[in-house]
Amino acid sequence: DAKTTQPNSMESNEEEPVHLPCNHSTISGTDYIHWYRQLPSQGPEYVIHGLTSNVNNRMASLAIAEDRKSSTLILHRATLRDAAVYYCILLRYNFNKFYFGSGTKLNVKP
Amino acid sequence: DTGVSQDPRHKITKRGQNVTFRCDPISEHNRLYWYRQTLGQGPEFLTYFQNEAQLEKSRLLSDRFSAERPKGSFSTLEIQRTEQGDSAMYLCASSTGRSYEQYFGPGTRLTVT
Numbered sequence: 001d002a003k004t005t006q007p008n009s010m011e012s013n014e015e016e017p018v019h020l021p022c023n024h025s026t027i028s029g030t031d032y033i034h035w036y037r038q039l040p041s042q043g044p045e046y047v048i049h050g051l052t053s054n055v056n057n058r059m060a061s062l063a064i065a066e067d068r069k070s071s072t073l074i075l076h077r078a079t080l081r082d083a084a085v086y087y088c089i090l091l092r093y094n095f096n097k098f099y100f101g102s103g104t105k106l107n108v109k110p
Numbered sequence: 111d112t113g114v115s116q117d118p119r120h121k122i123t124k125r126g127q128n129v130t131f132r133c134d135p136i137s138e139h140n141r142l143y144w145y146r147q148t149l150g151q152g153p154e155f156l157t158y159f160q161n162e163a164q165l166e167k168s169r170l171l172s173d174r175f176s177a178e179r180p181k182g183s184f185s186t187l188e189i190q191r192t193e194q195g196d197s198a199m200y201l202c203a204s205s206t207g208r209s210y211e212q213y214f215g216p217g218t219r220l221t222v223t
Contacts, residue, residue, distance in 0.1 A: 032210065043114075043201050043214030044153065087152055091210055096141065097166060098212065100152030 004088045009105040012078045020073040020104055022088030027068050032091045034098070035062065035073045037084040044087065044100075047073065083108045112136070114215035116202050122221045123192055130188045131218045135204030142185050143212060144177055145201040146170065153201055159185060160207075192222045 005023040012018040024033065034049040048055055048062045050071075055062040061074040075082055087103040115134045123129050135142050140161050145153035156175070158166045161182035171177075174192075179185040189196055199219050203212040 034210065041216075043203070043217055044212075045214065046211045049210065085152075096158050096205075096210075097143070097155040097168075098153075099155065100145075102150070103152050 004101050006088055006104045011107045014110050015077050018075040018078045020086050023070045025069045033071050034089045034091050036087045039084045078108045080108050114213050116215040116218050120219045128190045133185045133202030139204035139206050141205045143203040144187050147199040194222045197222045
């Protein structure tokens with residue numbers, strides 16, 4: 001199973017952008033890059049996913065390197081509610097099980 | 111949208127007892143997943159159902175664990191002869207066949223004393 005590497009923790013100020021990096025050097029051509037986040041005392045929730053092109057949705061943006069060996073989740077204006085553990089996950093096409101790593105714990109300072 | 115629900119939310123049991131957890135997925139979702147999460151770690155995949163068929167089981171799922179999804183609706187996860195190492199959060203998720211997005215429930219926290 002393809003592995004992802006993320007920093008253990010990051011800190012951000014409220015209202016500022018946050019860039020959460022993820023390395024996935026063993027990614028294969030059919031692996032989708034997914035991001036989930038887990039707020040305290042809750043189950044994980046979907047944030048965004050992509051294959052090759054950069055993606056935007058109402059929650060975040062996903063920037064994927066040209067060689068696909070790394071990606072960055074971008075929160076454009078962090079709020080206190082964005083304090084969570086963010087997981088970068090590779091999902092092979094037609095496979096269904098996610099392998100979560102330890103994720104990045106994001107702390108947002110007021 | 112009622113979301114994925116799990117019952118109970120918390121369970122304290124003595125070592126050696128059997129426990130059963132229930133998961134009710136989002137009604138139109140045909141795929142259902144169980145994960146286990148220990149403190150400070152990400153969720154670990156346990157098993158996956160498509161409708162009533164259990165299609166995949168992790169090596170983490172020992173013989174003491176069994177999961178069912180009768181009629182392809184709700185699912186149960188049973189742990190027999192619980193051990194202290196079974197203490198964890200047990201998460202359920204569901205999805206449709208058209209999207210890889212999984213919707214997670216709030217989890218059942220198991221404490222084995």
